[in-house]
Amino acid sequence: MLETSINSLQSPGTVIIGAGHAGGSVAAFLRQNGFAGSITLIGEEPLEPYQRPPLSKAWLKGEANEEGLRLRPAEFYLENCIQLYLNTRVDAIDRLARLVCMADGKTVNYDNLILATGARARTAPFEGTSLPVVLELRTAADAEKLKLALKPGARVVIVGGGYVGLEVAASARALGAEVVVVEREARPLARVACSQLSSFFLRYHSQRGVTFRLGRSVTSVQMLDGAASVCLDDGEQLPADLVLVGVGAVPNEELARHAGLRCDDGVLVDLSARTDDPNIYAIGDCTRRPLPLYNRKVRLESVPNALEQAKQAAASICNLPAPKPETPWFWSDQFDVKLQIAGLPMDVAEIVIRGDPDEDRFAVFHVSADQRIQAVEAVNAVPEFMMGRQLIGARTEINIERLRNPNISMKEVAI
CATH class of the missing domain: 3.30.390.30 (FAD/NAD-linked reductase, C-terminal dimerisation domain)
Known part of the structure; x- marks a missing residue:
């Protein structure tokens, strides 16, 4: 437990926008590093920071509950004097006044600001995405809707053969649903894995009852006589009780861009996770960061990346040596x-x-x-x-x- 009371905290301190894995972790790392200033953590969801990887696997199969998803117990934030604003959206950043403006009219001053705004699901380029049967998977609320719809015999069409799509396909089959994956490329995982890995997962899923439509695109989802029909570009119509769209994600960089920070498919940061404003950092899925190992700047969507950048930002704010650079890594569980x-x-x-x-x-x-x-x-x-x-x-x-x-x-x- 932190040995200082809220009343004795230095203010203004550090404000974190985004209460996901990155935001929740950097708040904890700041306290671990001995940061004694105030910490304000602002999130749009009603939950304390939680793990997202189980949403497409354990959560859907009923093997995880809300308590198990949490990064840390709810009392952690009170014990460590971390002010939580949940169900709260930030509308603007005033860099000159060092002020964060929330949608409910409240404002918070900062010495250092950390953007951990994450990414959102890419909008599908076909008609019918607003129908109730068409879902996406980015949040716990999304996962709960999906979980309620996944029943034995349910007809599930998954648009997008990336990792999320294949993970949900595996979970849906485990629950007894019928699954068709529609992928516009000639192979699943075409944008994120080599052809050898794609071939393996195509075989592995097919042997377990997942059907694929490769090299095909969805043109629309329509409701016909109370049932959904997924229309493909070759004229085929797939009956569906549920349509999951998983065609990638785009970084939530709008706050940064409107504040005048440099962005390029992500908020641009250095090796300390610092933006071009010395008082503003950005971490996690919303960033494009340098990787000296490959002499490039890239945007990574992974828990290890979120944790590494959270450590970088916390060390910089606390004037500690930069943590040792890590090799990027990822994982996926399917069947x-x-x-x-x-x-x-x-x-x-x-x-x-x-x-x-x-x-x-x-x-x-x-x-x-x-x-x-x-x-x-x-x-x-x-x-x-x-x-x-x-x-x-x-x-x-x-x-x-x-x-x-x-x-x-x-x-x-x-x-």
Whole structure:
């Protein structure tokens, strides 16, 4: 428990806009770092900061409850003197006055401001998205609507074959629903994974009853005689009790942009998560950040990225040394498969497959021309993921033939 009372806190202090994983974590990291100023955490949802990954899996299957979703117990915020404003939208930022203006008319001053506004579901480009049967999945409220609609025998059409779409497909099948995934590209995961991984998940899902319409687009969703019909560009009509749209996300950068901060498909930040205003930071899904490992600026949507940037911002505000840079990593659980990804497949000269996809345990390594691993996509292959992640971060040169041989330990692939 923090050894200072609310009355003795320095004010104004730090204001955090966005009470998701990134926002809730940076508030906790500030206190862990010894920050004694006031902390105000503002969120649009009615819940304290919670985990989002379970929404497409454990929550839908009834294996998680609201208490289990919370990042920290509700009393944590009171004990650590963190002022929570839930169900509250921020309308504007006055950078000159260092003032946050909320929709209900309240204002809060800040010394440092942290934008953790996240991302929202991309709007689907077809008619009928406002129908009650058409849902998206970004929040706990979205997940609850989806959960109530997923029943044995329910006809579910999922628009978009990305990770969220496939995770929901797996959960829906586990609950006994009939599932069709419509993907405009020629393969699922086309924008986020290599073709070898796409082929594996296409087979794995198909064997478990998921049907795919690849290379097809939805033109509209219509209600006919009380039932929904999903119309495809080739004329096929799919009957549906539920339509889930998962065609990507866009960063919530409007507050930053209207405040005059630099944005480019995300709020632009440096290695300390600081924007071009020295008193304003941005973290999580809403940012485009530098990755020296790849000499690029990228926008990452992941819990590890949110946590890393939360640590960066908290360290900077507390005048502490910057945390050690981390290798980007991600995960996805589908049926009995645990997919773990480390790194980004950039500047790749060769792809090496270690293990056998037909045995549901393998790893795909993306290797640069100078024999260094750029990324690894590991299916039920924890050693490959863990060691691959270390080798990526250390920029260690590896032996391709050793890497290719699953009988050789991952610890022996480095030169």
